[in-house]
Amino acid sequence: MSLVEIPGSKSVTARALFLAAAADGVTTLVRPLASDDTEGFTEGLRALGYQVERAEREWRITGRPQGPGVDGASVFCRDGATTARFLPTLAAAGHGTFHFDASEQMRRRPLGPLTTALRDLGVRLEHRGAEGHHPLSIEASGVEGGEVTLDAGLSSQYLTALLLLGPLTRTGLRIHVTDLVSAPYIEITLAMMRSFGVEVAREGNVFDVPAGGYTAARYPVEPDASTASYFFAAAALTGREVTVPGLGRGALQGDLKFVEVLERLGAKVEIGTDATTVTGGTLTGGTVNMRDISDTMPTLAAIAPFASGPIRIEDVYNTRVKECDRLDACADNLRRQGIDVATGRDWIEIRPGSPKPVEIETHGDHRIVMSFAVAGLRTPGTSYDDPGCVRKTFPGFHDAFAAWAAQPEG
Known part of the structure; x- marks a missing residue:
């Protein structure tokens, strides 16, 4: 068995930073993630x-x-959604x-459903480039509150932002959600708000958020379940065993359910009170719905040829x-490796094969690099056009x- 210490969760760290900034008092975050995204948030x-103080x-x-x-201030958000x-x-x-404002990569990502909801709440804001995208200016005078309707079908972060607000x-918010993706991330938000x-x-897809503010707390940040997926997948792929401490039955992050996908495909999984262990076996095929854990889609796609x-x-x-368009990025890289892949609007199907070592086109996306690094354990010679984007x-x-x-087996 090998233990792997995983850095703090990006999702939890970002929410904790918002909550700490909004709370009455001084909050201490224990073992938060230090990365480009969270450095941009604190900046x-x-x-x-x-x-x-860090x-x-x-x-x-x-x-x-x-x-x-x-x-008044100007804030550059880097690549951080x-x-x-x-x-x-x-x-x-x-x-x-x-x-x-934000990087060119982040400027391409949609912001419109959130800014539409903020406008509906009376916030004066202007998109200074393409409508629904950064750059953005806000003339802030507080938010009264009230009822608002939100489409969170592209990102659960729109709903999280309104819940945190x-x-x-002054009077609280009632949020009606018409569509929601990555629903487990909302459970993270609600649990963390409770801690503050x-x-x-x-009630269903209607959320009632009271006014009254937050109270400061000492808040430990659990390891990142999305990052852990690479090590879990590596164990499943190689027949080895890996244990990640700090992620167990009480974990907030829905992406830990990735191990249930691996279990369905042939791995052995043990979820304890404060750790999860995955032991590899023979990977089988199957159909998996990953709507709620879509950040781990590239992890599974990259190792799928070995099933x-x-x-x-x-x-x-x-x-x-x-x-980036992760679905197409995965498909294109797999095809360049000689793998038979089919895609549609919201799906990808990968047939078994023996991937050839190529330079992976990362599109500056950290998850593409880390996913194909896992597959690289069975495809020596794999390289990346931007390995540093994992920062x-x-x-x-x-x-x-x-x-x-490099650890010896066992």
């Missing part, structure tokens, strides 16, 4: 006038329930003029509007993965 908070394993954030500590969607929402609760409004003193009432039968992944349209979520990935692969 944005500082630009908005929040006090953030040490190696603990970050301290002094909250401002009244909103940003400045009446949570930064680009959460920080404008946080700024809307304050007072002043705030400008937001709710307690900062806010209970959201939910004994075709693997079909369905209901993953939203992967087309991530850092977005796991700067030390290549060293950590190589160290695990």
Whole structure:
């Protein structure tokens, strides 16, 4: 058995940073993720006038329930989707003029459903380029609250941003959701809001968020389940065993359900109270719906050629509007490796084969690199046109993965 220490969750760290900034008091985050995305988020908070102190394993954030500590700022969100969607929402609760921009990659990703909802709530904002995309300017004067309808069919982050905003409004929010993807991420948001003193009432796809603000907390950040998927998949692919401590039955992150997919396809899985172990076997084919865990779609797609039968992944349209069109990126790279692949609007089917070593076209997407690194364990000579893009979520990935692969079996 080999133990792998996984860095803190990106999703949990981003939510915790918003909650800490909005809370009354000083919040301590324990073992948050340090990566390009979270550095961009903390840089944005500082630009908005929040006090953030970062040490190696603990970050301290002094909250401002009244909103940003400045009446004007320009924030560059880098490649971070949570930064680009959460920080404008946080700024809307304050007072002043705030400008937001992002990388070219992030500028292409949609923002429209969230900004439409904010406008419906009375927030004055303007897209300074393409409508529904960054760059964005907000003339903030607080948010009254009320009822709003939201389409979260492209990203659950739109709903998370509004849920996080709710307690900062003057009267609270009632959010009607017409479509929702990656629903487990909303459970993360609701559980974390509860830890900061806010209970959201939910009836179906209607969420009632009370006004009243947040209370500061000491908050431990659990390991990133999406990142853990690469090590779990590596064990499944090679017949080895890997244990990730800190991710067990009580884990917040829905992406831990990726191990259930591996179990269906032939791996042995044990989920304990505070750790999960995957032991490899013979991978079989099958059809898998990954709507709720779509960030792990590339992980499965990359190792699918080594299964004994075709693997079909369905209901993953939203992967087309991530850092790149992940569905097409996976298909194109697999075809370049000589694998038979078919795709549709929201599905991909991969037939068994022996992938050839090629240079993977990453499209600057960290998940494409890490997914094909797993498959590279069975395809020596695989390389990447931008291996460094893993800094977005796991700067030390290549060293950590190589160290695990070099461990003697058993």
